[in-house]
Amino acid sequence: MNRHKIEELIFKGLMMASTMFVLGSLVLILGTVIWRGLPALNLAMLTQTPKGGYYMGKEGGILNAIVGSLYLAGGATALSLVISLPIALYLQIYAPRTRQSEVARLVLDVLWGIPSIVYGAFGFTLMLWLGIRASLLGGIIALTLLELPIMVRGMDEAIALVPNALKEASLALGATCLETAFKVVVKQTAPALLTAVLLAFGRGIGDAASVLFTAGYTDRLPDSILSPVASLPLAIFFQLGTPFPAVQDRAYASALVLTIIILILSLTSRWLTGRLTTNIVR
């Protein structure tokens, strides 16, 4: 065998090993969650809030955390979307390749890397200043801060891939930048925009640290935007922290529920993406 072939074999082997290592870890995590969580998962877990003695292994479920997480991540994602799309369109269509857009990107990239507990602390300070207690609103604000950089940069990269000729085709017909942005660019990038939204949602629904101070935790369902709200990551955290194995298993069941929510979301987005790509021009 010559040198080139050996080289090829070694590197191919290394790449395969890396892939297997990552996939293996993932399977291990999922396996543990399913193995320990599935037996603890039952209808009561999904349809009831914690009753007295839930944290000692008695009856009740995590409906409060499921509903809370959906409200928190849903609200934050909706709010992020409303803010992110204009930012991304501005960066790409109105101020492409300018100094200010480069600075904005740099700031967003830094924000992306900030630990979520910092967003939690920042959100908490903001809430003290505004006079809001730990609540759904507080959690949504903190999660929005967390999701924004992810969503803006995702959309920004997606819009950057729109061919100039396509924008020019619209402009050459006498369309304004605004018409071009919303009627052509958004349509052309719809699947990628959706991906950015879901990426942000996934990050938001899975985050514990940013909602710890801001959303609080409660066994009840939220009855207003100003009442405290539970979340799945914190439910997992608290249940794992108890000394009772039965409650710890419920933490795994909660993790399984969170995983299934994200799985359903990914499948929905794949299906939607397929439908949205029919019009796309390459």
Add this chain to the structure above:
Amino acid sequence: MVQPHMQFRQLNIWYSSRQALKNVTAEIPARGITAIIGPSGCGKTTLLKSLNRLLEETDGIRVEGEVLLGGENIYDPSVDVTKIRTRVGLLASKPFPLPMSIFDNVAYGPRIHGQYSGSLSEVVERNLKTAGLWEEVYDRLGTPAARLSTGQQQRLCLARALAVEPEVLLCDEPTSALDPISAQRIEIQLKAIKEKMTIVVVTHLLRQAHRLADHVIFLWLGELVESGPANQVFNSPRDERTRAYLSGDIG
């Protein structure tokens, strides 16, 4: 003497520090086809895109001088650029359908400007017929335009440009991405509409210029060398460079 439809007056254009066009003064007569010819990189497309101010979408561009449309300088600060682009349409070199159905592609311009004669479906049908595409698509107007072949897409782009009812149609090497049959169909459509509107075609194909042009503008390294009626430029060029280019000695 008939008033020219469009005019360049001492037009200078820079891309950052590189000058792409040098002091170009020329006229584009009303109706008929004006061909801008010259070798690659001589500023043909730059000159064309100065006619609908699409150049401004490029970074670092600087324009000096005037481009007149019916006597009005389109670079005047008071001019609404979208108005200019409805009066001066563009057929790009590579067809780019908008990400929507065939119908919506043709209806895009009329919908935006909100003015058209008759119903929208009449507008779409009329322009698809003019572009020679109607027979192939009339039963599937709702399907995505991206599914058409490249040749069909280019005729769709022609229909889309015509639907805005421009006075001038700019064509930037309109057949360069097409197979010979599709290219021929585009040329046929252009010849068919040249009686009603002013057409400016950029081409690096001399044979195409011979087939289409009524008037010729010859550019060489950013300078206007010669312009005039096609017969005169092709048969008795005044400038030595034009003669050399036409006979294949240079370019």
